[in-house]
Amino acid sequence: MFGDPLLSSLEPGATLDLVAYITQADLHGASLQTLWHSESCRCKGTFSAGGVVTLYGVQYLGTYGNSHHLMQLPGTVVVQRPPLDARSYLSFKEVFAGIGGMTQGVVLLGGHSTAVMDSSPLACDALRAQGTTVITGDISDSAARQSLHMIEAETRSLLGASLPGPGPFRGLCSGSVEGCTHLQSVLCLAWHAQASGLVLEGDPVVMQSPECTKLLREFSVKAGYHQTEVILDLAQQWPMHQVRYWAVLLPAHLPQLHLTAWSEAEKLRIIRDVIPEWPIWPHAIEQALQWTDTEKAAFASPSFGPTDRTLDQNKPAPPAHHSWGNAFRPCPCGCRSEPFTTEALLKTGLRGQGVPSALTQEMRFPHAEEIGLLAGLLPGHPLPGEPRAALCLACQITSPMQALWVFAHLKNWASAVHGGPSCRPQQVLHEYQSRLLNARQDQWITPSILAGGSIMLECPGGHVAVPVNGPTKVGDLLRAYKADLEPGLSLKLLHEGRALSPSAFLHPAPQGPKYSLVISAKRARREVLPEPPAQASQLPAADASSLCRTPSAIRTGQLDWSPAPALPEPCPELEPTREQPLQLPGPACTAPASNATPRGSFTASVAPLTQPTVPGPSAQVPLAQHFAQFGTSGCTDVAIWCGLWELVRSIPGASALILPPKIAGALLELGAADQLRLKHHPALALPEGMLVFVPFVHQEHWTLLVLSISNGSALAEVFDGVPGRNLVQAKQLSTLLCELAGRTLETVTECCTWPQRTQNDCGAILLAHAAGKLSGTNDPAQLQEAQAFIATFPPLPHCLLGRGGLSSEQEQALQKLLVSKGVPSANVAARLQQAVSKLGPGPIAEALHSRNPWQALKSAGSRPGTLFKWVQPDELEMHIEQRAQERFGTEVVFVSQGFRVICGDFNHDLSSLQQCAIWLQGWIEAQVSVIEAFQVSQEAWHQHGDHQPIPPCSSDLWYARFAKAVEQSPHQTADLSRPSSSSAPKQAANPAASALAYRLSLWQSIKTARGFRNGFPAWWSRRLVQLVGSPASLPLSVPAAPLAKLLYEDFRCNFRLEDWHLRRRMQILDAKYDKSLSQIYKDLREPAPEQVDSLQVRRDYAILAVAPSCDQVHLDSPLDRRGFSTWAVDGDPVRISSCDGDLCTLTAPASPTSSVLEQVQTLSSVADLFSEFKSLWAPRWQLHSTTTSYDWDRFLRFASAVLPCHRLVLPEITVEVWTRAVRRFKTRAARGPDGWARLDLLNMPPQRTQELLHFLAAVEA
Incomplete structure (x- = not known):
């Protein structure tokens, strides 16, 4: 079942998970409305009105009054639904991840993999090697679904699922039409996690079955999604047959996604286009993949299927099956604990293909990387170490190429809806295909590479052939050439304009291509001041023939013939440089006590440096000659770097590794694909027992990350003056650094000793936090010294600048909160700036991250010295009036002239008003008799028609019709409204018979009105106000129009009915407002539920x-x-x-x-x-009323024999504790079963109270 259960169908005490909208919140709890069934319920706890929450493990108490009631248990988890924005379609979570094929498509487009989940431990180990958060669990388990939702729950994420096929022969065939058993669990996760979208991939036979189609359609309608689907065949773009069904579900209130199938390539690709020759793997891997005698016999038998089991390189590859390589053994992923039986293989056939081994010339199964490349997976992707275990995962991978196509369309859709970069799906597809071919060429060892030969190079001076004897990498060739060149030159090897990585293998001729050797001067070469620097394109004088000669020797080293993953291409900004100490006009800047990693290198040195020699006076050059004056109000990276150096030098015994701020910035700016390649090659040495300071800036705000290294693990601390400002980036940076160093990241905690209270102070707070961490104390003088250091630091050239302040997300949250509390939208921006300048961004951020942000903000604004009013009195008054108008309606004032509304009476004929004609189309007034409506008598109507006489009145009938009443006249003002309504018919002067009859009946009712003592004529003769021209006594017949006007004006002066009502209402509201604002809020509260009467x-x-x-x-x-x-x-x-x-x-x-x-x-x-x-x-x-004493005795004997015996020790209840507990009862609390009331317990003598407590303690013992 997907969705939420119906509350009315639950038994009291049942626990459930549900999604609800908070309609109203107060001090005692909140009123909720379930989104799936639109049921109203009540739940205790602290909630914010107007939001949507997911409640995990809430208990259903039952129905009280007209509402269902829920209760939060100790294990209940409440998750607030984040807003839907552009980030919601960059964050991705995947279930049934396998080895992360769908995730790869998201990461390649710049997305972020938040978490993945799979039930196979083998797949989870491979996923952990990719550096993402992995959950091992079954999606049918609600606890596993909750764990996946709780990871980065502050951001709505896309949810993806690669649904496996069902059936007992999984891995032998494409599935069955029985339906996908896991689809309901995926839909349930998407609903409870309130995913920003759902991407499904699976077998078309399964996903297009009537059961799955109906399930998806019902979920889309109920959950508010619109569905787009497409079927993609990988063979149209890549040499492998893999037909998959893709469905994308997006919110229904957003535009429809246009997802089209890709076009077929002009030339159908075959295996030889992608893999010209089968690579060579290490001997142990080749032996593990080689066919066994049992497999050879089975593949040669026609009973198990075709006997041609060799992959034909001149055709596309057939679909890969999960059982390849493991049909005669248990599946390594855990889905099958026994080999396939002979009956099953004879029934469905034995699946499997092989390739000739280039090393042993025997038939073997394809390597997992070979199958992955044919499915569109980059070589070097993390896989299990055991070859056949890796093959079973690679054969069921979701093609990253298909995922790339789907998510490219999804990225364009998100760009049009929420803004952001877009892409061209066809161009992205072609670029990725080129990347696959380049990765295969750089990383795989082929027979031609193993045989050796000549590497064809194109140098600045001509062409040259470099002989090699075996597998040779680019780095080996460049090192051999660089040994013969002078310092200051940079070498690059290009292939068709692409710079090759040092770990890439070179292909000898004739199969190999022609490479280009590019020699250039380093950009960071030191030049003598004040001469202008040399251009990068100008090379030092050298003989062209020396640049084009064959190197003397190339050391290839010992190779294990295993593929080497490609490292990211070197970035010009991260190339190693040799920096010299700089002499300033004032005090000399000394080197720090410990040195950090040079930019671009992955090896760290923490050995203390020797004190550099200070140059003579000739080296002191005024700054004005060489540096531009940068007037800035923030803190630069140079100031942070020098400040941390000075801290480490000035504190005795302090030893720390300091990373330059630009290193952290470069790591954060790396793309997801580059980060993925770096994760699997630890190359950073973080020494044991030493602190690592990593200052970084994000969105012009400085944050300090401190890593503590011990016992192979790392503890990360984030120091920030604005809590939560850069916490996400700090977690990402700490994870990446630990993976580069081969360390395990234990925890990431955020600390804030000095909140930022002034503008442009984030750099000084960073230095103060670093001083506190090094010294172990938090002295206020540390912050003052840091502020003085930043203020007096010279304006050197810089690359990074931080000013501090709230993030855009924090500003939006604060603006939304202020608007909800009464601040006009036009004044919100100015009010936010005033609050930041008065309180500082630090205290505001702390308040926004608290459990009750509004109370925390008011508390921050009421401290001495920082008094600040978030909402002005006039704004609060307008807010209260607006709330009152929404509750009671807006007051409308009618004067004595113009339009008049008189409830309960119509002063015109029914045919003269358009409103009456409209009303008569739907219902007949209760005042219109049957004769007027149907022109027949009631007796004839009952005798000759199907209608029955109206039954006698009863309470049951009244309650049944009460909710359908359409009109109820205000009886309390009926007598007073008649005189005021008598002048309008006279003014109309309608000559119709019905109008004359109405005037006569109205005049008679005025004279006989019971609202006047002794009748209206008697009151008229002794009224208090008597206007000139009014008659002394009332006429017996219906008065004419002039006389009726005089009577009305005289009556209006005596009573002023409308003005009196309006004044009374305004007086009541003013009295409530003057007395207390709580009166207004009490009126705005929902009324208490009524008792059951029917x-x-x-x-x-x-x-x-x-x-x-x-x-x-x-x-x-x-x-x-x-x-x-x-x-x-x-x-x-x-x-x-x-x-x-x-x-x-x-x-x-x-x-x-x-x-x-x-x-x-x-x-x-x-x-x-x-x-x-x-x-x-x-x-x-009466559930246990029929239970006999024998049953109870049997239960007690079982409990005594099996259950452990423990003694419950309760603290003793004193008289004072008892009295305080009794006083907390309400004054009208009901008596207990013993008949004692609250006052009896309070007035009991202390001796008797103590005696009662001893008795109760004895009972408990």
Whole structure:
């Protein structure tokens, strides 16, 4: 089942997971509305109104009043749904990940893999090698789904699932049409996690079955998604047959995704286009993949299928199956604990293909990287070490090439909806295919590479052939050439304009290509000041022939013939440089006590450096001659670097490794693919027992990351003056550094000793935190010294700059909170700037990350010295009035002239007003009699028609019709409204007979009104205000229009009815506002639920037979005729004239094919209500009433024999604790079972109270 359960179908005490919208929140809890079934419920706890939450493990208590009630247990988890933005489509979580084929497609497009989940430990080990968060668990387990949701739950993520095929022969065939058993669990996870989108991939036979199609359609409609689907065949773009069904579900309120199938390539690719010759693997791997005698015999037998089992390089590869290489042994992934039986292999056939080994000339199974490349996976992807285990995972991979195509369309859609970069899917596909071919050429050892030969080079001076004797890498060739060149030159080897990595293998002629050797001067070469620097393109004088000669020797080293993963290409900004000490005009800058890694290198040196020799006076050059004056209000990377140096030097015994800020920035700017390649090649040495300082800037804000190395693991601490500002980037940076160093990251904690209270102070706070970490103390003087250092630091050239402040996400959260509390939208931006300048970004960020942000913000603004009003009094008053108007309606003032509204009376004929004509289309007024509506008498209507006389009034009938009432006149003002409404008919002067009759009846009702003592004529003669021209006594007949106007004006001066009502309402509101704002809030609260006064019960009776006349039906049980009931046969309303047991007579004939008689029964009597509640609760209350004493004795004996014995030690309850507990009861609390009331317990003498406590303690003992 996917979605949420129906609350009314649950038993009290059941636990469930659900998604709900918070309609209202107060101090006691919140009112929720479930999104799946739109049920209202109540739950205790702290919530924010207007948000959507997912509740895991909440307990259902039952129905109280008109609402369901929930309760949070100690293990209940509440997850707030984040907003939907551009980041929601860059973050990705995958289930049934395998080795992460779908994740690779997301990462290649710049996305972020948040977490992956798989039930196979083998697949999870391979996924962990990729550096992502891995959860080992079954998706059908709610705890596993909750764990996946909780990872980075502050950001909505895409959810992807590569659904495996079902059936007992998994791995032998493409699946079965029985339906996918895991689809419901995936949909349940997508619903509870409130995923920003769902991407599904699977076998078309399974996914297009009626069961799966219906399931997806129902989920899309219920959960609010629209679905786009496409079928992709990998053979149209790459040499392997792999047909997959792809479905993308996106929010229905957003535009539709246009996902198209890719076009077929102009030339159908074959295996030889991608793998010209089969590579050579180490001898142990070749032996593990070689066919066994059993496999050779089975593949040669026609009973198990075709005998041609060799992959033809002149054709596309057939679909790979999960059982390749493991049909006669248990599956390494754990899906099958026994080999396939002979009967199963004979029934479905034995799947498997082989390739001739270039090393042993025997048949072997394809290597996992060979199958992965044919499926579109980059060589060097992390795989299990055992070859056949890696093969079983590679054969069921989701093609990254297909994922790349789908997610490229999804990226363009997200760019159009939320903004951001876009791409061209076809261009991305072609670039990735070229990358696959280049990676294969650089990393695989082929027979031609092993044989050796000549490497063809194109040098600046001509062409040259370099002889090699075996596998040779680019780095070997460049080192041999560099040994003969002078310093300061950089060498690069290019192939068709692509710079080759030092670990790439070179291909000798004639199979190999022609390479280009490029020699250039290093960009960072030191030049003598003040001469201008040399251009990068100008090389030192050298003989062209010396640049083009063959190197004397190339050391290739000992090779194990295993593929070497490619490292990222060197970045010009990260090339090693040799920096010289700089002499300033003032005090000399000394080198730090420990040296950091040079830029671009992955080896770290922490040995103390010797004190450099200070140059003589001739080396001191004024800064103005060589450096531009950079006036800045922030803190530069040069200031941070020098400040950390000075801290390490000045603190005795301090030893730390300091990474330059630009190193951290370069690591954070690396693409996902580059980070993935770096993760598998640890090349950074982090010494044991030493602190590693990693300052970095993100969005112009400085943060300090400190790594503590011990016992092979690392503890990360993030120091930031604005909590939560750069925490995500700090986690990413610490993870990447630990993976580069081969360390295990244990925890990441955030610390804030000095919150940022002033602008442009984040750099000084970073230095103060570093000083506190090195010294072990937090002295306020450290912050003052850091601020003085930054203020007096000279304005040197810099690359990075930090000013501090709140992030854009924090500003948006604060603006939304201020608007909800009454600040006008036009003033929010200015109010935010005032708050930041007054309080500082640090305290504001701390308040936003607290459990109750608004209370924390008010507390921060009420401290001495930082008083700040978030909401001004006039804004608060307008907010309260707006809330009151939303609750009670806006007050409309009518004067004595113009349009008038008089409730309960119409002063015009029914045909003269358009409103009446509209109303008459839907219902007839209760004041219109049957004769006026139908022009017949009631007796004739009842005798000659199908209508029955109106039954006598009863409470059941009244309660049944109460909710359908359409009009209720205000009786309390009826007598006073008649005189005020008498002048309007006279002004209309309608000559119709109905109008004359209405005027006469209205005048008679005025004179006989009971709202005036002794009648209206008697009150008229002694009224207090008597206007000039008014008659002394009322006329007997209907007055004319002038006289009616005088009577009305005289009456209005005496009563002023409308103005009196308006004044009274304004006075009541003003009195409540003047007394206390709590009165207004009490009025805005929802009213307490009313007591049960009626029940509506729905019953269904099966119709066993219908009489030939169709007016009598035979039911399966007698009818319940209590109260008032309405009846329907198969949804059509009917009436029952008589009933004799289970035989009913209908007033109108029913259909001969009728099957169900439906009853809606309304009960209001106390006896009926009690009977219904008793029938509902008696089975539960009397559940153990039939249990005998023997059963209880058997249970007690079992408990005594099996369950462990422990003694429960409770603290002693004193008289003072007892008294305080009793005082917390309400004054009108009910008496207990012993008959004692609250006052009895409070007024009991202390000696008797102590005696009672001793008695209760003895009972507990």
